[in-house]
Amino acid sequence: MTAKPQVKPERPWFSAGPTAKRLGYKLSALPENLQGRGIRAPEVVERFAYGLRLTREVLNPPHDYVMLYTPGSDTGAVEAALWGMLGPKPVTVVAYENFGLTWASDVKDHLKLNPTVVKAPWGELPDLSAVDWSNDVVFPWNGTTSGVKMPDGDWIADDREGLSICDATSAAFAQSLPWDKLDVVTFSFQKALGGEAGIGVMVLSPRAVARLDENVPAWPVPKVLRLTGKDGKFDRALADGVAINTYSVLTIEDWIDALEWAKAIGGLEALIARTDANYAALSAWVERTPWIDFLPQRQAIRSTTSVCLKFTDDRVAALDEKGQKAFVKRFKALLEGEGAVFDMEPHRNAPPGLRLWCGSTVETADVVAAGPWLEWAFETAVAEIG
The missing domain is CATH 3.90.1150.10 (Aspartate Aminotransferase, domain 1)
Structure with missing residues (x-):
């Protein structure tokens, strides 16, 4: 029988979300000057925009990709992509863990699009050569619930007709992503950098923005998932830090703290x-x-x-x-x-x-x-x- 160890982890937090805070984190160190301010106040919008600029600086997507916040963490970001962009083309969902199966169910049961679902058992990847890139394709990059990741992006066609919609919440900031292969990338604050929950991020390629500009969904899109303005085109103000609904200013300050730490360490x-x-x-x-x-x-x-x-x-x-x-x-x-x-x-x-x-x-x-x-x-x- 193994004796009870004497040395414990100093920070014994191994949850897959929300994940551990950075070493040295203190809630009391976060700025409080914007607490209680309106979400549309210029100073608040600029602070949100600063968070996006820091996110871009650390994550380093292509300069012509746009970035915005969504309600509902990564789930909200993925759902905003599904509800706002799908419809013009057939849909394939790659499902090898819980969330891929969830996206497949949502596309089938709520959007009524009858997707092709490419499946694999827990612990495996499906046959990615079976993916038809004339379709829009929805997939996790890293299966948070199965411990399986994509080995590379070689399976994603350079000449794809459809959009590649990538749930990267447990890969962003921790694994290398092939940005030229990805049209929509989503993640949440509370995974790789240990931020607080409730806000997601979308990174959109020019092809994804064009889809939003051109697509008129066949279903009503709930306001919290709506990425278009009154003219029916992508709401460019979202890329400048404007909020779809009321986000927590404290959560943004927490995110900024994580990003500034990330910059400081390299x-x-x-x-x-x-x-x-x-x-x-x-x-x-x-x-x-x-x-x-x-x-x-x-x-x-x-x-x-x-x-x-x-x-x-x-x-x-x-x-x-x-x-x-x-x-x-x-x-x-x-x-x-x-x-x-x-x-x-x-x-x-x-x-x-x-x-x-x-x-x-x-x-x-x-x-x-x-x-x-x-x-x-x-x-x-x-x-x-x-």
């Missing part, structure tokens, strides 16, 4: 390097631990941020799904009762196992320190099976 290259170091530390632990393995078997498609793991121990495998979920619940309770590792459970719709976030706001030393605690919790929970 920008996107440094963020990716920190993520890769965290993933390498966790991967080394997995490789030497006999009862655990990656959910994705292929190394090239393993996520470096939302790392999803499965149990390989026969005693756990012998349990039915209900028993395995109870095992994970006990595993979690043991760790959190010691204040050692928080929020390591998988998404509720994913197979039973572990999920640990390894994005840039996590410290590698904390990933290393988590390993012995995971071993202790596993052996303790297994012993209770009997």
Whole structure:
């Protein structure tokens, strides 16, 4: 039996969203001078615009791509793209985890577009060569709930007729994105940089903006998802920090804090390097631990941020799904009762196992320190099976 470890992670937060704040973060350090001001006040709009400029500076998309905020985090950003841009062409949805399946359901059940759905089991990618690029194509870049990522953008046609609509919420700021292959990129504050929830970001290529200018949806678009103005064309004011509805000024200040930290440590290259170091530390632990393995078997498609793991121990495998979920619940309770590792459970719709976030706001030393605690919790929970 493994003895209870003595050294705990200093920052034991491994949730896949909201993710850990940066080292040294203090809520009290955020500016308060615009709290209580109107969302249309010039100073507030400029602060929102500054957040977009910082986002562009760190993320570095092409200069002719536009950027805007949406309500509802990444979900709101994806939905705004679906409701505002789909319709002129057939639709394909690539679904290999929970959110891809959600987008497929929304396109089918709410927009009534009868999409082609290209599926794969948990831990795998589908056959991407089956994607028809005369269609609009909706896909996650990194499956937050399955631990699977796209290995590259080679499968996306350069001469595509349709739009490539990419949910990149657990990839942005942590993995390299092939911008020339992507027409719509969405993400939220609360993933890679540990921001607060409720606001999403869309990055639109000129092709995506042209679609908004030309497309008249066959359905009424709710105001919180509406990207066009009274003239029916893309509302250019959104790219200048104007809000679709009332956003939290405090949330924007929190986002700016994260971006200024990202700039200070070296920008996107440094963020990716920190993520890769965290993933390498966790991967080394997995490789030497006999009862655990990656959910994705292929190394090239393993996520470096939302790392999803499965149990390989026969005693756990012998349990039915209900028993395995109870095992994970006990595993979690043991760790959190010691204040050692928080929020390591998988998404509720994913197979039973572990999920640990390894994005840039996590410290590698904390990933290393988590390993012995995971071993202790596993052996303790297994012993209770009997």
